[in-house]
Amino acid sequence: MTIRYRYAWDCIAAVTILLAGTAGAQTGSASPGNDNAVYAELAKAPKKAVERHNPLATDPDAVAAGGKLFEMHCAECHGDTAEGGKKGPSLRAEEVQQATSGTLFWLITNGVVRRGMPVWSKLPEPQRWQLVSYLKSLTPTDPPGPDGQEKPKP
């Protein structure tokens, strides 16, 4: 991944934000710091995707099934309990927990490839919704401090 490549993406992102701003879709974004940049992608979900409902929202098995899928596919980067790991951010963060199910589904489907989050469009849709159910079942945690208290990884 070259710097030029990332720069191009930043330009595209800037244009997208401008366009979204014109449409009045943007609410509280555009903080000058980079703190929330990690989760910025969530704000880019198209309206149609944001509004999609989880067809498994009332399925009592969806959370457990999603937890298993998470272990298999996501834990290596996001940590065993989604608290964040070396390669991926916490998914208990407010930004993720406040995203709609449709937004999370969209994000999992499309990934954030340029930033290391893979595309999961090859997982069957019901499995992606199970992952959404699992993510939504997590409780947000206040990070214990800047250096965290992550469990040491073997």
Ligand code: HEC
């Ligand atoms: C190879 C490592 C890796 C794997 C595997 C992975 N992720 Fe990620 N994920 C990332 C990284 C890196 C980010 C941060 C992307 C960014 O900066 O926007 C991320 C971000 C996210 C986000 C937050 C959105 C955002 O804008 O950052 C969600 C939700 C997410 N991942 C869900 C999942 C799920 C569900 C799985 C399993 C199906 C998964 N991830 C597997 C690396 C990974």
